[in-house]
Amino acid sequence: MHSVQYHRPVTLDECLRLFDRFGKQARALAGGTDLLVQMRAGHCRNGAVVDVKHVPELNELRFGTSDGLTLGAAVPCYRIYGDATVSRAYPGLIDTVSMIGGTQIQGRASVGGNLCNAAPSADAVPALIALRAVCRIASVRGERELPVDQFCIAPGRNAMADNEVLVSLHVPPPPEHSGACYLRFIPRNEMDIAVAGAGVSVTLGNGTFRDGRVALASVAPTPLLVEKAGVALRGQPVEHEVIARAAAAAKAAARPITDMRGTAEYRKHLCEVLTRRALEKAVLRAGGTLA
Amino acid sequence: MQSIHVRSTINGQPAEFLCEPRQSLLEVLRDVLRLTGTKEGCNDGNCGACTVEMDGRIVPACLVLGAEAEGAEILTVEGIAKGSALHDLQSAFLTGAALQCGICTPGFIVASKALLDQNPNPSEDEIRLWLANNLCRCTGYDKIVRSVQATASLCREESST
Ligand code: FES
Ligand code: FES
Numbered sequence: 001m002h003s004v005q006y007h008r009p010v011t012l013d014e015c016l017r018l019f020d021r022f023g024k025q026a027r028a029l030a031g032g033t034d035l036l037v038q039m040r041a042g043h044c045r046n047g048a049v050v051d052v053k054h055v056p057e058l059n060e061l062r063f064g065t066s067d068g069l070t071l072g073a074a075v076p077c078y079r080i081y082g083d084a085t086v087s088r089a090y091p092g093l094i095d096t097v098s099m100i101g102g103t104q105i106q107g108r109a110s111v112g113g114n115l116c117n118a119a120p121s122a123d124a125v126p127a128l129i130a131l132r133a134v135c136r137i138a139s140v141r142g143e144r145e146l147p148v149d150q151f152c153i154a155p156g157r158n159a160m161a162d163n164e165v166l167v168s169l170h171v172p173p174p175p176e177h178s179g180a181c182y183l184r185f186i187p188r189n190e191m192d193i194a195v196a197g198a199g200v201s202v203t204l205g206n207g208t209f210r211d212g213r214v215a216l217a218s219v220a221p222t223p224l225l226v227e228k229a230g231v232a233l234r235g236q237p238v239e240h241e242v243i244a245r246a247a248a249a250a251k252a253a254a255r256p257i258t259d260m261r262g263t264a265e266y267r268k269h270l271c272e273v274l275t276r277r278a279l280e281k282a283v284l285r286a287g288g289t290l291a
Numbered sequence: 292m293q294s295i296h297v298r299s300t301i302n303g304q305p306a307e308f309l310c311e312p313r314q315s316l317l318e319v320l321r322d323v324l325r326l327t328g329t330k331e332g333c334n335d336g337n338c339g340a341c342t343v344e345m346d347g348r349i350v351p352a353c354l355v356l357g358a359e360a361e362g363a364e365i366l367t368v369e370g371i372a373k374g375s376a377l378h379d380l381q382s383a384f385l386t387g388a389a390l391q392c393g394i395c396t397p398g399f400i401v402a403s404k405a406l407l408d409q410n411p412n413p414s415e416d417e418i419r420l421w422l423a424n425n426l427c428r429c430t431g432y433d434k435i436v437r438s439v440q441a442t443a444s445l446c447r448e449e450s451s452t
Contacts, residue, residue: 006295006312006358029356036354037335039313049312051359078348102424103402105336107348108355190423191337 004044008051012138015055016165020140022048023162030058030074031108033101034117057167058112063089069171073112078103080111090171091285092131092180092201096124099184102191112166118152118222125152125223126199127182129215133171139164149215152222175211178203179285181278184217185270194218195262196270198250200278202233204288209233214246214275219254219267226253229275239291243279250275299360301326302370310357317341319357320367328368328397332426339425342398343367349405351424368397371404380404380442387438391429398425403439411446413439 009015019026027044029035029051038044052058053074060072061079063086071080077097081087087094093111100109100123114124115135128148135146137160146159148169153159160166174180184197197217203210212233214226228249236242256267283290294309301324310319317334320326320343332340334353341352344366371378380403383389390396399422406413406421413421418439419432427435 004311004313005293006356008358008361029359032354032356032359033336033351036315036356040334049356051356053359076348101336102339103405103421104339104342104349104351104424105354107345107350190420 003046004039005048006051007048008054010054012055012057012167015050015052015058016138016140016163018048018050019165020163022050026050026162028052028113028116028165030110030113031076031105033105033109034113052165058165060168061086065173068173069093069169071111071169071171073116073166073168074110075112076108076110077101077106081106089174090131090180092127092182092199092282093124093171095182096127096199099123099182099190112169115148115151115169116158116160116166118154118156118158120152120155120221120223121194121197121218122152122223123182123184123194123197123217126197126215126217127180128169128171128199129223129225130180130182130199130201130213131171132201132213133169135169136167137164138167143167145170149223149225155221175203177205177286177288178211179282179287181281181285183274183278183281185274193261196254196256196267196274198271198274198278200275200282202279202282202286202288204238204283204286207291208235208237209242210235212246212279214250214279216250216254216271216275218261219256219271224253226250226275228253233279237291238283238288243276243283243290246279247272247276295358297358297361299362300364302366306365308357312356312358314357315353316343316345316355316357316360316365317352319360320352320365323357326367326369330394330397332394332398337424337426338395339398339402339422340395342401342425344401344405349402366401368401371400378404379445380407380439383438383442383445384435387434387441389430389434389438395425395427395429399427399435403435403442406439407443407446411450412443415440 180201184194186192214229251272332338
């Protein structure tokens with residue numbers, strides 16, 4: 001028999017006290033697109049559902065040219081792509097929030113929830129990693145920051161303690177001449193789980209890559225930052241050949257499994273193709289041209 | 292078991308109900324309030340049969356808790372027609388044969404209305420993308436898309452005359 005409780009804190013303090021009181025039993029409800037499915041599967045009997053959507057800090061969506069983006073953990077996808085300023089500043093993030101689920105799911109699902117759920121296939125996470133997003137995590141004891149690439153630690157598991165809450169994500173302001181992109185492969189047009197995905201960001205200057213980051217979805221137990229792809233780009237000329245080397249590094253770093261959605265070999269191939277295409281698109285978005 | 296007392300607005304009318312914390316808005320609508328126009332297909336967010344509007348956004352009612360409806364404005368398929376006069380979309384679905392078994396239809400009507408409310412002149416691609424979260428096992432979608440297009444052009448004619 002279920003005896004779930006429902007709580008609806010309206011301040012961060014109240015929210016943190018609930019998580020402190022219920023610990024492991026507390027489950028954050030933002031969009032509910034994962035949680036309600038898990039509840040039906042019997043995963044949180046006797047749990048305390050904490051509806052975090054009415055906590056102002058988790059609902060914040062703010063962009064400033066010097067502060068960058070503050071994205072409350074419960075902000076649903078549609079609010080992000082509905083914000084013209086944010087859309088202009090972070091097209092790589094917009095790629096992901098406009099492809100997660102369909103219209104109805106985007107009316108509920110949050111980027112913070114996508115991250116906390118820690119699925120290897122989470123579409124939002126590679127883009128966040130590529131953009132150097134940082135998590136702001138809080139508990140009754142205080143706050144800490146953690147880069148997104150260290151947040152997921154195993155399939156379905158994140159780095160937060162039972163009494164901690166993801167408050168918001170912070171993305172640095174986009175540097176001059178930078179661009180980002182997320183691409184995924186699914187066999188349908190919409191509404192599917194990535195067989196593989198690649199999120200990238202580049203910063204250009206004087207015909208070279210000043211910076212570059214590549215992260216992959218669905219090809220490891222957690223979203224994967226490919227350091228070697230960044231190394232292959234940094235300081236090198238903006239050329240197809242350099243992009244090909246970064247894409248090869250992504251393929252080499254991927255350690256996918258074979259499952260019903262694709263074989264390991266196929267997924268490795270996809271990593272190379274998606275990384276190459278995402279980098280090409282990111283270069284164009286950065287205002288660059290490819291030699 | 293503790294019941295939750297929820298106050299919301301459903302189809303323009305104040306509504307109060309009691310629900311269990313684990314109950315979805317879909318269960319509340321159908322089983323508590325007897326608004327059975329909203330359908331259950333997959334019960335996990337994939338099919339769109341349970342689509343309702345909540346505070347101006349379409350959402351899958353199977354992934355919303357009844358308790359979350361506190362203070363919210365909900366629109367279900369029952370609120371789309373004006374009295375006995377069908378909404379243009381509903382008429383277009385009938386004349387365009389955009390339904391067979393009909394279980395997907397309430398979800399498509401609510402979702403399509405939300406699209407036309409914000410974009411009176413959507414392209415075919417925009418319609419198909421917007422409705423990607425709604426599945427239909429019977430029609431093959433073409434007649435649904437054409438009925439939405441027909442409604443859109445009818446509304447444009449009406450507003451230009
Ligand atoms: S019943 Fe809700 S999406 Fe299928
Ligand atoms: S008419 Fe039968 S599922 Fe759409």
